[in-house]
Amino acid sequence: MLPLLGNLPILLQGNLIEISEKLKATYGSIFSLSLGGKWVVFINGNEYLREVFVKNAEFFSDRPKVFFIDKVLESKAVTAQNGLEWKTHRTFMVTALRNLGFGKKSMESKVLEETQHFLRVLSDSNGDPINVSDPIYVAVSNIICSIALGERFDYNDVEFKKLINVINELLSNQNIPAINLLPVLQYLPGDIFGAKRIIQQTHLLKKVFKRYIAEHINTIDPGNSRDFIDEYIIEQKRKPGLTDDDFPIAVFELFGAGTDTISNTITWSVLYLLKNPDVQDRMRDELLCTIPTDRPPTMADKLNLPFCEAVIAETQRLANILPFALPHAATEDVMIDKFKILKGSFVIPNLSSVAHDEELFPDHLKFDPLRFIDKQGKFYGQERIVPFSLGKRSCPGESLARMELFLFITSMVKKFHILPEIDGIFPSSKGQLGIAYVPNPFKARFVERNKY
Numbered sequence: 001m002l003p004l005l006g007n008l009p010i011l012l013q014g015n016l017i018e019i020s021e022k023l024k025a026t027y028g029s030i031f032s033l034s035l036g037g038k039w040v041v042f043i044n045g046n047e048y049l050r051e052v053f054v055k056n057a058e059f060f061s062d063r064p065k066v067f068f069i070d071k072v073l074e075s076k077a078v079t080a081q082n083g084l085e086w087k088t089h090r091t092f093m094v095t096a097l098r099n100l101g102f103g104k105k106s107m108e109s110k111v112l113e114e115t116q117h118f119l120r121v122l123s124d125s126n127g128d129p130i131n132v133s134d135p136i137y138v139a140v141s142n143i144i145c146s147i148a149l150g151e152r153f154d155y156n157d158v159e160f161k162k163l164i165n166v167i168n169e170l171l172s173n174q175n176i177p178a179i180n181l182l183p184v185l186q187y188l189p190g191d192i193f194g195a196k197r198i199i200q201q202t203h204l205l206k207k208v209f210k211r212y213i214a215e216h217i218n219t220i221d222p223g224n225s226r227d228f229i230d231e232y233i234i235e236q237k238r239k240p241g242l243t244d245d246d247f248p249i250a251v252f253e254l255f256g257a258g259t260d261t262i263s264n265t266i267t268w269s270v271l272y273l274l275k276n277p278d279v280q281d282r283m284r285d286e287l288l289c290t291i292p293t294d295r296p297p298t299m300a301d302k303l304n305l306p307f308c309e310a311v312i313a314e315t316q317r318l319a320n321i322l323p324f325a326l327p328h329a330a331t332e333d334v335m336i337d338k339f340k341i342l343k344g345s346f347v348i349p350n351l352s353s354v355a356h357d358e359e360l361f362p363d364h365l366k367f368d369p370l371r372f373i374d375k376q377g378k379f380y381g382q383e384r385i386v387p388f389s390l391g392k393r394s395c396p397g398e399s400l401a402r403m404e405l406f407l408f409i410t411s412m413v414k415k416f417h418i419l420p421e422i423d424g425i426f427p428s429s430k431g432q433l434g435i436a437y438v439p440n441p442f443k444a445r446f447v448e449r450n451k452y
């Protein structure tokens with residue numbers, strides 16, 4: 001066997017989620033593969049994930065220099081940096097997003113406003129079949145636009161459409177995990193893995209964001225920050241670590257992290273609700289009983305909607321959109337139980353091993369929100385899944401993500417009956433794995449409740 005290839009043939013046996021399940025069943029909760037001359041260690045199950053990424057966070061919180069980190073994110077901003085630079089950017093991001101209303105009423109108003117535009121698009125479809133992911137992707141991107149750039153766009157705006165198409169195409173390239181593990185793939189003639197195109201797209205996006213940054217520099221009022229770009233310009237004066245070079249990547253990162261993740265989760269929810277009309281009806285009954293008027297749900301309603309919360313938790317569990325989170329790196333040789341993880345290894349948090357743990361979630365491929373409802377009918381046990389990962393690198397966008405998932409999914413179900421394109425014929429529950437696990441494109445009909 002060529003040393004460079006190592007265990008690569010194992011990866012050719014199919015989908016990495018299924019392969020990792022088989023390897024876990026055979027070799028246990030920590031196993032490693034030799035790929036591209038590197039050890040790639042998979043950490044499985046709640047207990048070991050906490051042991052490695054929380055208790056031993058100081059040794060397992062770096063990012064390795066893989067293609068996506070090094071060439072797309074150019075080892076800049078939050079996701080791709082380590083040490084002091086990472087800390088500076090992460091602290092800035094968390095503070096800036098808090099200043100812009102994260103977890104507060106002001107952010108909720110932004111999301112609610114976009115939800116209304118989104119519901120109008122669904123109404124305008126008049127119950128005809130539409131590509132489900134299109135309006136969701138546009139609406140979710142628009143929320144990041146208003147956070148990052150200070151403006152939302154008309155859904156037909158040509159510039160806006162171009163921008164989100166490039167981001168979408170770049171992030172949905174299914175070859176990225178393979179190029180990460182085997183960098184040589186990016187140099188193959190004919191660009192068959194699309195690596196050169198990805199890098200071109202990154203440059204294009206940087207150019208667009210540089211233009212917005214220049215416009216903001218010309219119009220900023222330092223006493224009145226409008227958005228993430230203004231926050232960066234203001235904070236740059238106090239923190240030299242926030243460099244000009246990092247700036248466009250920091251904006252791109254916000255789009256990349258905050259668009260695909262949320263829109264894919266909402267799209268999965270449509271697919272599951274479509275296939276489980278009883279769940280959809282029960283959710284709508286709860287919504288109509290709790291909010292009998294025409295107004296859309298708000299975050300204040302959340303505590304009174306346990307079944308809706310359970311549907312969202314079950315969607316996140318089953319959809320499993322970032323099954324392997326993002327890669328981490330070991331900075332020392334560390335013993336975890338009887339396993340020695342070598343310095344320099346890639347360390348993968350296998351979040352999928354929790355979401356699809358047959359002991360925790362019997363019949364784990366079944367969509368069953370009642371897993372999250374206790375005997376008193378209350379929502380419980382959300383901490384059994386870790387869709388936002390854990391430890392120092394856990395997702396800083398979690399509160400916005402939870403708010404968007406709740407407001408979009410509940411307002412959609414309250415207003416519409418979601419039906420398959422053709423009665424009795426349902427889309428596949430299997431998706432495609434790139435960086436994220438995404439559903440295959442499908443159509444659905446959104447029929448307004450009062451017209452059903």
Ligand code: HEM
Nearest residue numbers: 078079257258261262322325326387388389393395397401
């Ligand atoms: C359903 C939505 C989302 C899910 C499931 C999700 C999940 C994740 C996961 C699993 C990670 C990797 C953690 C690790 O390396 O162990 C991550 C990282 C990250 N997420 Fe999210 N995320 C979501 C939405 C968002 C949003 C809305 C934002 C921004 C507003 C965001 C910003 C980030 C950033 C910047 C990182 C890198 C953190 C670091 O390296 O320190 N995410 N997310």
